[in-house]
Amino acid sequence: MKKIVVLTGAGISAESGINTFRDADGLWEGHDVMEVATPEGFAKNPELVLEFYNQRRKQLLEVSPNRAHSNLVELENNFHVEIITQNVDDLHERAGSKNVTHLHGELLKVRSSINENAILEWKKDLVLGDLCGNKSQLRPHIVWFGEMVPMLDKAVEITQTADILIIIGTSMQVYPAASLVNYVKPYTPIYFIDPKPSVSKNAFNNLTIIKDVASSGTDELLKILITK
Template identity: 75%
Template sequence: MKKLVVLTGAGISAESGIKTFRDADGLWEGHDVLEVATPEGFAKNPALVLDFYNQRRRQLLTVLPNKAHYNLVALEEYFEVQIITQNIDDLHERAGSKNVLHLHGELLKVRSTKNPTTILEWRKDLMLGDLCKQKSQLRPHIVWFGEEVPMLEKAIELTEKADILVIIGTSMQVYPAASLVHYVSQKTPIYFIDPNPQITENRFANLIIIKELASTGTSILNAMLLQKQKSY
């Protein structure tokens, strides 16, 4: 089976009703990003940060995967599909995707502030005083700005092996995730799905832009890929 690597961003989850965090004015739900998504912000006002992610977690538990998520699952019948997502939701997993790597962490997990390898499943509000076994405060299992991206090397390794690369619902402006596109072979076909793509065909030799929302775009993608599959 050919290896199909899919990079997904906020655009694929937006159709499920997940807010994309950052508004046009740069604020995240009315907060400066430095307040709610940095280690310094957490150290300064942990209650504010915990409340911010508690609200995100509650919202996540009210939404469902959309057609785009299910379209990617359908491709597993024909390809070895690996999803690398910038999203912190679990919608890919709920739809049934078998191989999902979260670059920026997971909203339904928390970890120890003392031992980062102590990671727990978490579906309720996280409060000050919720401690790990080492009696240290738990924090959201999220990669904040200024922190290392521990899964990046694995993501690079997977991307380098891609026979086909698909990019969905991400501006490709957020690094280091945006750098992954440079790790595929020049001969690797790249499909870019976004209603307002911030990328041009002449930037990559084998770039196909599908200017649609994720749900419609993945339906078009699946038809294109299966047609090509038949011709092999």
């Protein structure tokens, strides 16, 4: 069975009603990302940061996976599928995908401020005074700007094993995630799905661009891959 590796970004969740990470003006839900997505921002104003993610968590629990998420699950009937996502939502898992690696953390988890491996499932509000077992403040289990990406090595290993690479809803401009495409074997078929593709046809060997949103773009992808 051939192995498909899928790299997904904010565009695949947009049709579920989750806003993309940053607006054109650089703000995230009206906030400067440096205030709500950095260790320095958390140290300066932890209440603001915790409330920001509380609102994101509430929003996530109100939305559902869309057809693009379901289409990736359908691929598992014909391929071994591994998903590497930049998204912090759980929509891939809720749709039924079995193998999902989150590069940038998970919104429905929290972790100790002093031990990044002390991770808890969390679906309610997180407030000051919520402590881990070592009595340190819990924080969102999110990889903030300036922090290491602990799952990157695993993502590289997965990408190296791809027989087919699919990229959905990400501009491939955010590093280190954007570097993963460089780890596929030479001439591996690559499918890039985005309504405004940021790459040209000759950007990679064996590249197919599907200029469409994630749902209908993955509809077309299924026709291509499952009829081959």
